[in-house]
Amino acid sequence: xxxxxxxxxxxxxxxxxxxxxxxxxxxxxxxxxxxxxxxxxxxxxxxxxxxxxxxxxxxxxxxxxxxxxxxxxxxxxxxxxxxxxxxxxxxxxxxxxxxxxxxxxxxxxxxxxxxxxxxxxxxxxxxxxxxxxxxxxxxxxxxxxxxxxxxxxxxxxxxxxxxxxxxxxxxx
Amino acid sequence: xxxxxxxxxxxxxxxxxxxxxxxxxxxxxxxxxxxxxxxxxxxxxxxxxxxxxxxxxxxxxxxxxxxxxxxxxxxxxxxxxxxxxxxxxxxxxxxxxxxxxxxxxxxxxxxxxxxxxxxxxxxxxxxxxxxxxxxxxxxxxxxxxxxxxxxxxxxxxxxxxxxxxxxxxxxxxxxxxxxxxxxxxxxxxxxxxxxxxxxxxxxxxxxxxxxxxxxxxxxxxxxxxxxxxxxxxxxxxxxxxxxxxxxxxxxxxxxxxxxxxxxxxxxxxxxxxxxxxxxxxxxxxxxxxxxxxxxxxxxxxxxxxxxxxxxxxxxxxxxxxxxxxxxxxxxxxxxxxxxxxxxxxxxxxxxxxxxxxxxxxxxxxxxxxxxxxxxxxxxxxxxxxxxxxxxxxxxxxxxxxxxxxxxxxxxxxxxxxxxxxxxxxxxxxxxxxxxxxxxxxxxxxxxxxxxxxxxxxxxxxxxxxxxxxxxxxxxxxxxxxxxxxxxxxxxxxxxxxxxxxxxxxxxxxxxxxxxxxxxxxxxxxxxxxxxxxxxxxxxxxxxxxxxxxxxxxxxxxxxxxxxxxxxxxxxxxxxxxxxxxxxxxxxxxxxxxxxxxxxxxxxxxxxxxxxxxxxxxxxxxxxxxxxxxxxxxxxxxxxxxxxxxxxxxxxxxxxxxxxxxxxxx
Amino acid sequence: xxxxxxxxxxxxxxxxxxxxxxxxxxxxxxxxxxxxxxxxxxxxxxxxxxxxxxxxxxxxxxxxxxxxxxxxxxxxxxxxxxxxxxxxxxxxxxxxxxxxxxxxxxxxxxxxxxxxxxxxxxxxxxxxxxxxxxxxxxxxxxxxxxxxxxxxxxxxxxxx
Numbered sequence: 002x003x004x005x006x007x008x009x010x011x012x013x014x015x016x017x018x019x020x021x022x023x024x025x026x027x028x029x030x031x032x033x034x035x036x037x038x039x040x041x042x043x044x045x046x047x048x049x050x051x052x053x054x055x056x057x058x059x060x061x062x063x064x065x066x067x068x069x070x071x072x073x074x075x076x077x078x079x080x081x082x083x084x085x086x087x088x089x090x091x092x093x094x095x096x097x098x099x100x101x102x103x104x105x106x107x108x109x110x111x112x113x114x115x116x117x118x119x120x121x122x123x124x125x126x127x128x129x130x131x132x133x134x135x136x137x138x139x140x141x142x143x144x145x146x147x148x149x150x151x152x153x154x155x156x157x158x159x160x161x162x163x164x165x166x167x168x169x170x171x172x173x
Numbered sequence: 174x175x176x177x178x179x180x181x182x183x184x185x186x187x188x189x190x191x192x193x194x195x196x197x198x199x200x201x202x203x204x205x206x207x208x209x210x211x212x213x214x215x216x217x218x219x220x221x222x223x224x225x226x227x228x229x230x231x232x233x234x235x236x237x238x239x240x241x242x243x244x245x246x247x248x249x250x251x252x253x254x255x256x257x258x259x260x261x262x263x264x265x266x267x268x269x270x271x272x273x274x275x276x277x278x279x280x281x282x283x284x285x286x287x288x289x290x291x292x293x294x295x296x297x298x299x300x301x302x303x304x305x306x307x308x309x310x311x312x313x314x315x316x317x318x319x320x321x322x323x324x325x326x327x328x329x330x331x332x333x334x335x336x337x338x339x340x341x342x343x344x345x346x347x348x349x350x351x352x353x354x355x356x357x358x359x360x361x362x363x364x365x366x367x368x369x370x371x372x373x374x375x376x377x378x379x380x381x382x383x384x385x386x387x388x389x390x391x392x393x394x395x396x397x398x399x400x401x402x403x404x405x406x407x408x409x410x411x412x413x414x415x416x417x418x419x420x421x422x423x424x425x426x427x428x429x430x431x432x433x434x435x436x437x438x439x440x441x442x443x444x445x446x447x448x449x450x451x452x453x454x455x456x457x458x459x460x461x462x463x464x465x466x467x468x469x470x471x472x473x474x475x476x477x478x479x480x481x482x483x484x485x486x487x488x489x490x491x492x493x494x495x496x497x498x499x500x501x502x503x504x505x506x507x508x509x510x511x512x513x514x515x516x517x518x519x520x521x522x523x524x525x526x527x528x529x530x531x532x533x534x535x536x537x538x539x540x541x542x543x544x545x546x547x548x549x550x551x552x553x554x555x556x557x558x559x560x561x562x563x564x565x566x567x568x569x570x571x572x573x574x575x576x577x578x579x580x581x582x583x584x585x586x587x588x589x590x591x592x593x594x595x596x597x598x599x600x601x602x603x604x605x606x607x608x609x610x611x612x613x614x615x616x617x618x619x620x621x622x623x624x625x626x627x628x629x630x631x632x633x634x635x636x637x638x639x640x641x642x643x644x645x646x647x648x649x650x651x652x653x654x655x656x657x658x659x660x661x662x663x664x665x666x667x668x669x670x671x672x673x674x675x676x677x678x679x680x681x682x683x684x685x686x687x688x689x690x691x692x693x694x695x696x697x698x699x700x701x702x703x704x705x706x707x708x709x710x711x712x713x714x715x716x717x718x719x720x721x722x723x724x725x726x727x728x729x730x731x732x733x734x735x736x737x738x739x740x741x742x743x744x745x746x747x748x749x750x751x752x753x754x755x756x757x758x759x760x761x762x763x764x765x766x767x768x769x770x771x772x773x774x775x776x777x778x779x780x781x782x783x784x785x786x787x788x789x790x791x792x793x794x795x796x797x798x799x800x801x802x803x804x805x806x807x808x809x810x811x812x813x814x815x816x817x818x819x820x821x822x823x824x825x826x827x828x829x830x831x832x833x834x835x836x837x838x
Numbered sequence: 839x840x841x842x843x844x845x846x847x848x849x850x851x852x853x854x855x856x857x858x859x860x861x862x863x864x865x866x867x868x869x870x871x872x873x874x875x876x877x878x879x880x881x882x883x884x885x886x887x888x889x890x891x892x893x894x895x896x897x898x899x900x901x902x903x904x905x906x907x908x909x910x911x912x913x914x915x916x917x918x919x920x921x922x923x924x925x926x927x928x929x930x931x932x933x934x935x936x937x938x939x940x941x942x943x944x945x946x947x948x949x950x951x952x953x954x955x956x957x958x959x960x961x962x963x964x965x966x967x968x969x970x971x972x973x974x975x976x977x978x979x980x981x982x983x984x985x986x987x988x989x990x991x992x993x994x995x996x997x998x
Contacts, residue, residue: 006957007457007513010506017551018499024477024554025491035927102896128900135925137883137897415892422887450962522962533962537954545947552934552943561939564881566932567889573947704870705902782894 034154036135041066041145044130048121049100049108056123056130058149059095063171066143067096067119067159068131070103071111073139079158080115086164087118094168098122101131101139146171183248186236187327190277193229193284194317196222201310204303219306220291226313227284234281237274237326241267247333250274250326256339258733266350267340272474272490273326275353279470280316282354282361283309290365297386301372308368315497323490339733342757342764348408356401356428360466362394363431366438367463370456371505374512380452381516384445387459389817391442395435396813402428403806414765414780416703416794418802421570423478426550427469430543434462437539444532447593452516454536460505465543467498478554524595531588538581545573575629579636582691585684586640589647604650608642623700630699637691644681679816686808689801696798697776703795707788713744717795719777720744726781726789733757739781739789743770752781771800873906876915880922881932889932 041064044056058064067083069076087096100108100122108122125131134143137156144153144167152170155163199206200222207216237250241264246252254270269275287309294302320326343349366387373380405425406418419425438458441451472478475491522530549565556563590604616635619626648667656666671678702717710725724740734755741750752768768779775797782790877891882898890898890905901922908918922930934940976984 007510010510014502014506018495018502020551020555020558021471021475021477021495023558025475025488025495035924039924127903128896129904132897132900132904133925135927137926415888417892420887521964525959525962530962533958534955537951537958541947541950541954544950548946549943556939559939562927562929563934563940564887564929564932565934565943566881566887568879568933569943572933577947577951703874705874 034135034151034156036143036151037154039151040149041143041151042133044123044133046123046125046130049105049112049124050121052121054097054121054123056097056099058145058147059097059120061147062093062095063147063168064095064097064145065167065171066145067098068101068134068136068139068141068143069098069122070101070139071107072103075158076140077115079140079160080118082159082161082164083118084116085161086159086168090168094171095120099125099130099134099136101125101136102128142167144168144171146173180245180247182236183240183245183327183329186233187325189229189236190233190317190327191321193226193233194314194321196226196229197310197313197317200226201307201314203310204307207303216303219303219310220295223284223287223291223306223309226310227288230281230284233327234268234277237277238265238268241265244337245333246335246337247329247331248326249328249330252330252334252337254338254340256337256733259337259340259345260732262347263340263345263350266344269353270340270344273320273324273328275357276316276320276324277326278354279357279361280313280320282357283313283316283364286361286365287313290368293386298383301376301378304372304376305368308371309364312364312501315501319490319493319497323493339757342734342755343412346408346412348404349412352401352404352408354401355397355404359394359396359398359401359428359435360431360469362390362397363435363463363466365390365394366459367505370459371508373456374508377512379516380445380455381449384442384452384455388439388442388446391435391438392813392817395432395439396810398428398432398435399809399813400806402432403803407803407806410799411767411769414767414792416701416767416778416780416792416796418799421567423550424473426546427472430546431462431465431469433539433543433546434458434465437536437543438462440532440535440539444529448529449518449520450522450529451533451536452519453513456513457509458536460509464498464502464505467494467501471495471498472550478550526591526596526598526601528588528591528593528596531584531591535581535584535588538577538584542574542577542581545577546570549573571629575633578691579632582636582640582688585687586636586643589681590643604646605643608639608646611642612636612639614638627699630695633691633695633699637688637695640684640688644684648681675819676816679812679814679819682812682815683809684812686805686810686812688805689808690805693798693801693803693805696801697796700797701794703793705790705792707785708791709788714791714793716793717775717777717797719775719795721750721777721779721793723789723791724749737781739768739779739791741768741779741791743777750777750779752779754781773800774798776800869906869909872909872915873902876905876909876918877902879919879932881930883926883930 041057046054046056048054056066065086069080083096096119098119098121102125104126105124108124112122123130128136135154140158142155142159142163143151144155146152152173153167155167200219203219203222204216207213237248239245240248240251241255242261244251244255244257244264246255250271250273251267254267254274255264259267267274269278287306290305290309291302294305298305369383369387372378373383402425405428409420410416410418438455441455441458445451445455471491471494475494476488477491524530549569553563553565586608587601587605590601612635615638616631619634620631623630648670652663652666652670655661655670656663659666659669661669704714704716706712706714708714708723710723713720713722715721720743722742722744724742727738727740729736729738734757736756737754739752741752742748743750748770750768750770753766755764755766757764765780765782768781770777775795776799778794778796780792782792784790874891877898878889880890880901882888882890882893882895882901884895884897885893888898890901892898904921905918908921913921919931928935928938928940934943936944
């Protein structure tokens with residue numbers, strides 16, 4: 002009887018190898034967000050011009066909240082996507098942003114040079130707002146539906162397809 | 174002429190390595206060819222092949238080192254890992270600063286050990302030597318294939334780079350410079366028991382006949398792994414600036430697993446040398462330990478797991494190593510399942526209260542430890558496959574591993590007092606009651622000294638006290654017996670005892686070293702003090718019974734870096750602790766050098782960070798007893814050396830081979 | 839005589855060790871200690887496998903600041919940890935939760951230990967005793983062959 006227990010080596014090996022092979026193909030960095038399906042928290046603060054703003058559902062329309070910073074290289078690559086998206090879906094959605102741990106002059110310069118697709122950018126110098134939202138890197142984007150529920154959180158630079166898919170989810 | 178040689182010498186090395194590959198193919202096929210051609214001499218040539226391979230690979234390695242020393246930036250590997258200003262020592266150790274070179278080192282060590290095996294084997298087991306050479310050759314082929322076709326250190330960069338990209342600053346350090354070779358000596362060392370096991374299964378060679386021969390190889394490999402791991406921990410401690418030395422990081426675990434099974438193997442070999450038991454288990458362990466060496470190599474270089482030790486990752490290399498490892502595992506374990514029963518007889522246990530049973534429990538514990546580390550390291554990956562992400566970090570490992578290690582330490586105290594076959598429990602208690610009582614006293618003392626202490630500290634102190642005293646009592650008993658028998662005084666008895674039983678007392682030294690390490694870990698792990706503060710010039714902080722005053726910073730340039738050095742006066746002494754932030758202009762990667770003041774009682778450890786509003790961010794620790802850990806490492810190394818210096822009596826060795834008696838090597 | 843030596847030794851050691859009871863334990867800032875304590879249970883999500891207590895990254899510093907703030911507000915450790923789990927998921931915990939998908943990894947080591955112990959005990963008990971093989975009597979054919987060989991040797995007159 003005890004002799005046969007050695008044969009447990011076989012399934013163990015198969016499992017090990019399969020797992021390692023899978024490991025070679027997966028990306029160990031992406032974290033699924035627990036905030037999906039929960040309400041977007043209401044956060045008060047100031048925008049880049051000092052005006053008081055509130056993060057959450059804006060103008061009672063499905064809202065996209067994009068997290069960016071002038072020191073973030075990847076944010077550049079998605080910026081045109083945001084500009085295009087703002088133009089295409091402009092009236093049916095609100096597009097605001099969180100400027101994450103950025104100095105005001107750098108942030109303003111960035112927007113004036115590259116274009117400003119946002120209605121306004123929440124200035125989160127300390128990173129507290131980001132922390133409230135489980136932000137762990139830049140860029141990130143939240144898609145909020147009309148009920149104020151987060152339907153999607155993207156933790157990578159946006160593509161046109163992601164933007165469109167996100168809008169579709171917001172309207173479901 | 175000089176220029177010509179400098180330019181083409183590296184190509185000679187490349188050619189030599191390629192020729193080594195070809196010869197290794199022959200070495201691997203030799204036994205099979207010999208049968209085919211009905212020419213036994215062909216099989217014996219496998220031995221000659223191993224000499225040739227070593228010479229060729231030495232040429233290859235020498236040309237690489239030469240390229241580093243003369244800063245030949247036409248060699249891509251040298252250009253990526255070196256710099257004109259690099260100190261000479263690091264130019265040489267840069268050989269293993271990246272994948273290509275460290276894999277080459279792995280292969281060279283494998284070739285060297287194979288040759289040593291050949292020299293040993295010609296005398297002791299000539300008939301099976303060719304099969305062993307073939308097994309080693311197959312392993313070497315895997316690595317040479319990887320080196321020559323996917324990860325080539327000889328690749329040229331033409332036109333040559335003007336300046337090198339410098340060696341990673343983290344590696345420009347004595348501890349880190351020697352950490353990889355020590356580890357590789359360990360990993361590759363375990364290929365020898367593996368080769369014996371494979372040969373035993375392929376040629377029906379009773380384990381009894383060779384188990385003693387692998388004992389020293391196993392001890393040696395284990396010692397090298399221990400030194401390698403210790404160097405890594407020591408380096409992490411003083412270099413990485415978080416005041417710790419072990420983080421249960423996947424790459425660290427990759428080196429720890431073969432160490433755990435290697436420890437089990439060392440002990441189970443001893444059982445088989447004394448009783449006719451555990452033959453199949455030893456076979457399994459020999460195969461598994463080396464398999465873990467290969468797994469470790471895979472995990473570290475494939476990027477499958479996220480780790481602080483961010484090696485440059487290349488999925489192509491990962492696929493190759495995985496395929497190679499799978500092939501070895503399938504063949505080795507397949508053979509084990511089919512032909513693992515090479516021994517005919519096995520004894521039943523006389524009594525569960527016996528030394529052999531304690532060794533079995535030792536093996537159970539180390540196997541469970543190893544399996545737990547393996548599963549915990551891979552579990553996040555498994556969950557990732559189902560779409561979930563969790564972290565298995567230090568708190569988990571501490572909760573699981575430390576209690577198991579406590580059990581191991583307990584066994585360490587009981588086993589020397591327990592004879593083989595069957596112990597008289599009354600006599601055992603007579604030897605152990607005093608250590609037990611004093612252990613409880615020590616535990617209570619720690620608890621009353623610091624009632625907030627984690628229960629690990631209380632139990633750990635008790636156990637360490639128990640084992641120290643048990644070992645002392647064992648030593649005194651043996652010395653007294655010898656003094657009576659040989660009519661010597663106690664001093665002489667002690668000395669002679671240790672001199673004439675090197676194997677046993679070498680082992681006791683090693684156990685003692687482990688205990689010292691345990692003490693160091695209890696102190697630095699459970700009684701540490703730390704603070705993270707912003708300090709302006711003149712500020713004083715107090716922690717762990719020490720006071721530190723910040724006296725500003727100095728800035729200067731040295732060798733190939735710029736330094737910002739904080740000045741921290743340790744109040745009550747003349748000592749100034751000087752942590753640095755260095756910038757290496759070539760690599761542009763800033764590094765921190767911790768400032769440490771060490772005594773046997775504690776380390777005061779300071780790290781200086783960035784400036785916030787004119788004040789410096791300072792992270793300070795007081796780590797009690799941490800230097801005991803490194804001291805323990807030295808004791809272990811000495812113990813192994815002592816054990817290995819037991820003189821082999823040649824007549825007995827040949828008797829082993831002839832099957833006339835169990836081994837005593 | 840031996841017994842009383844043992845007793846004396848034990849008492850001496852007990853007395854000397856109990857003197858340790860009167861030495862001072864180490865004191866440090868309790869708030870900082872608590873911050874680092876909690877931070878050592880959380881993972882820095884932007885780092886490779888480091889606890890928040892040890893990382894120097896911006897996010898880790900922010901998280902430590904938040905922990906300190908919440909402690910000063912009187913929040914308990916459990917609430918603070920839950921705050922981060924709600925936003926970053928179970929991934930932010932350095933030790934997996936003891937329920938749900940984390941449960942197996944906590945159960946496996948004890949299962950391994952029990953299994954291995956059982957395996958070891960069963961296998962060790964079942965070893966066979968060394969058999970004393972009795973020689974089988976020679977078959978008729980073999981005996982014939984021996985007789986023939988002996989005859990051949992005698993007839994050839996060779997030295998034995």
